Amino acid sequence: xxxxxQNSEALNIQEGKTATLTCNYTNYSPAYLxxxxxxxxxxxxxxxxxxxxxxxxxxxxxxxxxDTTLKQSLFHITASQPADSATYLCALARDFGNExxxxxxxxxxxxxx
Amino acid sequence: DAGIxxxxxxxxxxxxxxxxxxxxxxxNHRYMxxxxxxxxxxxxxxHYSYGVKDTDKGEVSDGYSVSRSxxxxxxxxxxxxxxxxxxxxxxxxxxxxxEQYFGPGTRLTVT
Numbered sequence: 578x579x580x581x582x583q584n585s586e587a588l589n590i591q592e593g594k595t596a597t598l599t600c601n602y603t604n605y606s607p608a609y610l611x612x613x614x615x616x617x618x619x620x621x622x623x624x625x626x627x628x629x630x631x632x633x634x635x636x637x638x639x640x641x642x643x644d645t646t647l648k649q650s651l652f653h654i655t656a657s658q659p660a661d662s663a664t665y666l667c668a669l670a671r672d673f674g675n676e677x678x679x680x681x682x683x684x685x686x687x688x689x690x
Numbered sequence: 691d692a693g694i695x696x697x698x699x700x701x702x703x704x705x706x707x708x709x710x711x712x713x714x715x716x717x718n719h720r721y722m723x724x725x726x727x728x729x730x731x732x733x734x735x736x737h738y739s740y741g742v743k744d745t746d747k748g749e750v751s752d753g754y755s756v757s758r759s760x761x762x763x764x765x766x767x768x769x770x771x772x773x774x775x776x777x778x779x780x781x782x783x784x785x786x787x788x789e790q791y792f793g794p795g796t797r798l799t800v801t
Contacts, residue, residue: 578749611789620780620792621733666732676721676740676784677748682732 579604579669581681589687590657598652598684600667606645607669612652615664615683624665625652657688693717694793696781702799709768711796713781715761721784722764724748724756726777727795733780739764771800 584599600610609628613621627634627643627650634641640653654661664685668678693716703709713722723738725748735748737756745756753775755767768775781793 609788618795620782620795621790623789623791626787626789668733670788673788676738677735678790679735679749680733682730
């Protein structure tokens with residue numbers, strides 16, 4: 578089965594800096610990878626999806642990269658703000674016909690003012 | 691807002707009792723999912739549904755059953771609750787772009 582590791586359980590970043598979160602996977606290469614944000618006591622919220630044949634995706638201050646050789650995705654938040662503090666989850670799908678997502682355990686990001 | 695509600699939001703029950711959690715959606719999505727979230731394990735898929743009466747097992751399905759008799763409702767049943775099933779349960783639907791939208795969660799405590 579797929580194993581997913583997110584770089585660290587917790588990450589503290591100074592406000593205004595770029596936060597970089599890592600998602601590493603083993604075994605099969607996923608058809609697509611997603612990133613979610615989760616605030617305490619709430620359900621995850623979808624942020625970005627990147628497909629196997631895409632190298633990079635951007636959305637406002639967010640950027641995701643996908644390196645199938647390294648089996649790794651990086652998630653960047655530029656010009657970070659205290660409101661970006663949350664837990665960020667990566668999730669993989671084996672292929673577009675398989676509707677199951679496998680989630681990592683998440684990285685708790687704190688932006689320090 | 692994908693119009694997902696979960697009920698109850700909080701429940702405390704005793705070991706050995708049956709428990710049913712309900713997920714309700716208002717937008718006619720085909721795919722619905724039940725996850726549990728525990729510290730150190732992240733989100734794990736219990737069961738999912740790809741249509742009325744069509745369901746399949748996830749990673750941690752033992753001790754759980756599901757039913758989907760209507761498009762809008764997906765029920766998760768713990769036949770005989772155990773303390774290891776104390777968790778936060780999330781329902782989700784899948785949008786056409788493959789992203790999932792999650793409900794607010796149900797916090798279940800089995801004593």
